[in-house]
Amino acid sequence: MELNKKEIELVKILHNNNGKFISGENISDTLGVSRTAVWKYIKNLRKKGYIIESVPRRGYHLVEVPDKITVTEVLAGLKTNLIGKEVRVFSSIDSTNNKARELAKGGASGGTIVIAEEQTGGKGRLGRKWYSPPYTGLWFSVIVRPHLPSNRAPFLTIITSLVVKKAINKLGIEVLIKWPNDILIRGKKVCGILSEIMATPDVINTAIIGIGINVNQDSFPSKIPLATSLKQVCGHNVNRIELLQDILMEFENYYNRLKDGCYRDLVTEWKNSMDILGKEVDIVAGNEIISGKVVSISRRGELVLIDPDGNKHLFWAGDVTLRQKD
Amino acid sequence: MELNKKEIELVKILHNNNGKFISGENISDTLGVSRTAVWKYIKNLRKKGYIIESVPRRGYHLVEVPDKITVTEVLAGLKTNLIGKEVRVFSSIDSTNNKARELAKGGASGGTIVIAEEQTGGKGRLGRKWYSPPYTGLWFSVIVRPHLPSNRAPFLTIITSLVVKKAINKLGIEVLIKWPNDILIRGKKVCGILSEIMATPDVINTAIIGIGINVNQDSFPSKIPLATSLKQVCGHNVNRIELLQDILMEFENYYNRLKDGCYRDLVTEWKNSMDILGKEVDIVAGNEIISGKVVSISRRGELVLIDPDGNKHLFWAGDVTLRQKD
Structure with a gap:
């Protein structure tokens, strides 16, 4: 699915035309090649999965892009300054967080995105596996260099869950955030977030935020019954590239708010996206299980629980689970 | 200053004898070499800075070890299970934290110690330089794999400052901990601590704790007037290896207490080692300067300040500075 330089330029021209027709003459002028060459490029793009309509005397018109993630498609029309400054796409790697960590150590700049069509060792929290088959989900990581105070670390998960929630809402689908880092549709997990930080007591130097979204899976292995995909919910394929672009653009907004110190607003918005407040829960944290009532989310993004002894x-x-009513 | 295998064994035998005489015959039996060979090894060790007394019919006796840090000397008599499990000594590197981070990424086990006789790029908090000339100080880092909850990160600095305080106290020198990570003698800095963590929101996977102690410096460059050394305070050279061993042994104790969850005790002990409580201070944190009164250290090791608006x-x-009285 590699495009050559002229093909990439042509895709950009078609994208920039916003679905309207553009004449072959116009394209040949812009690309600086013959009409015959334009026709050849169009043919190649069609072979690679682009659906391009051509109508005599009107020209060409981009109908659909292939459902493969490419740097060209991710960057086409992406209106961000920082997030997505560099985009790396891999067909199959162990985990985008691992690759992002490696790139970050090698000096990759903040805003770099690492995307994989398939993760062979996708991970959730506490080293759990994350099922990430090829060409159906969005498996990607964002590298940021936030220089935030270290005790603001929970906010990286907070903004990411809000960002994903907003992007999914745009598809007309309601979601709830399951504290601290999952996104559920009717009780089933559609997205998980795994952030990792490198920090001194003063500042978070680097954060890797891994996001896994089940997009176009038709079904899930029976051992993960509590997973769902956007396709299962809305009944049709969802364009992964548009979803990714929406997320990157929202991420930039929320990341800027975070950098601006809008902690209180962000926590309030987060709180309102959960259904855990006031509920009796069990929380497994480290080796402890603590039961009690969730009374609040603190100003710093922590879950506040009161146990039966007050x-x-x-x-x-x-890991939080709602308690069964006795 | 490299010792060969037999010399290392001989040093261990002399150390194990705890300052008492051991006969040449006894040594030759244990090493499995001739009396003449023993004499040759003793001569070599003396050339390398060991002071070994020999008395006819009584044998040999270790008086003093060279003031160079070697793996052999650090491990001789070190009674720890975890901390110092592996010891790496470098003559001159940029910073022990950098080297430790590199080793940790390469899979170095928890408890590994990285020591340098000289740091060419020693660092303090916020990227500040740390003056670390050769053969006078203790510049080292400890790698741990604590699997502590991430919001316990401040405790790594807390236990380290308590450990260093205790080891210096054993020399008969009083110190105060300057929140959060410096140790002062009469207002001058004798030790700085720089911890770095790699964490997810759940757990601290790896921590690198850098410790720099001014031990035997006679003086400091005029641009760092607020530094002091143990030698400047007590008037004589301090054995760096013994000090290091004391620190490693105390570190293991305190690290175990931390792993056992004795947070409250540790915070109380830390509080009592500071003189900041009740004082009016300015704190520079990130881009902000906040003034107020230090009212407490929180259960989680944070400094609690009340500003003039309450x-x-x-x-x-x-960075905390005491406010001048108006």
């Missing part, structure tokens, strides 16, 4: 507990992370 | 602020890290 003791207050604060959590950054953990 | 707002509470919590800090993990920052």
Whole structure:
């Protein structure tokens, strides 16, 4: 699915034309090649999965792009300054977080995105596996160099879950955030977030934010019954590139708000996207299981729980389950 | 200063004898070499800086080891299970934290110690330089794999400062901990601590704890007037290896207490080692300067400050200066 330089330029021209027809003459002028060459490029693009309509005397018109993630397609029309400054796409790697960490160590700049069509060792929290088959989901990581105070680390997960929620909402699908890092549709997981930081006590130097979204899976292995995909919910394929672009653009907005110190607003928005407040829960954190009532989300993004003895507990992370009514 | 295998064994035998005489015959039996060979090894060790007394009919006796840090000397008599499991000594590297980070990525096990006789790029918090000339200080880093909850990160600095305080106290020198990561003698800095973590929101996977102690410097460059050394305070050279061993042994104790979850005790001990409580201070944290009164250290090791408007602020890290009385 590699495009050559002229083909990439042609794709950009078609994209920039926003679905309207553009004449072959116009294209040949812009590309600086003959009409015959334009025709050859169009043919090649069609072979590679682009659906391009051609109508005599009107020209060409981009109908659909192939459902493969390419740097060209991700960058086409992406209106961000930082996020997506560099985009790396891999067909199959162990995990985008691992690759992103490696690139970050090698000096990759903040805003770099690492995308894989397939993850062979996709991970969730606590080293759990994340099922990430090829060409159906969005498996990607964002590298940022936030220089935020280290105790603001939970905010990286907070903004990411809000960003994904917003992008999915745009498809007309309602979601709930399951504290701290999952996104659910009717109780089933459609997205998981795994952030990793490198920090001193003062600042978070680098963060790798991994995002896995089930997009176009028709079904899931029976061992993960609590997973769902956007396609399963809305009944049709979802364009992964448009979804990714929406996420990157929202990410830039929320990341800027975070950098601007809008902690209170972000926590409020996060709180309102959950259904855990006031509920009786069990939380597994480290080796402990603590039961109690969720009374709040703290200003710093922690879950505040009161146990039956009235003791207050604060959590950054953990596994939360609603308690059965006795 | 490299020792060969037999010389290392001989040094261990002399160390194990705890300053008592051991006969040449005994040594030759244990090493499995001739009396003449033993004499040759003793001569070599003396050339390398070991002071070994020999008395006819009584044998040999270790008086003093060279003031060079070697793996053999660090491990001789070190009674720890985890900390110092592996010891790496470098004559001159940029910074022990950088080297430790590199080793940790390569899979170095928790408990590994990285020591340098000289750091050419020693660093303090926020990328500040740390003056670390050769053969006078203790510049080293400890790699741990703590699997502690991420919001316990401040405790790594807390235990390290308590450990260094205790080891220096054993020399009969009083110190104060300057929040969050310096150790002062009469207002001058004798030790700095720089910890770095790699973490997910759940757990700290790896921590690199860098410790720099001014031990035997006679003086400091005029541009760092607020530094002091143990030698400047007590008037004589301090054995760096013994000090290091004391620190490693205390570190293991405190690290175990931390792993056991003795957070409250550790914070209390830390609080009592500072003189900042109740004082009016300015704190520079990130781009902000906040002034107020230090009212407490939180259960989680944060500095709690009340500003003139009565707002509470919590800090993990920052630069604190006492306010001048108006």
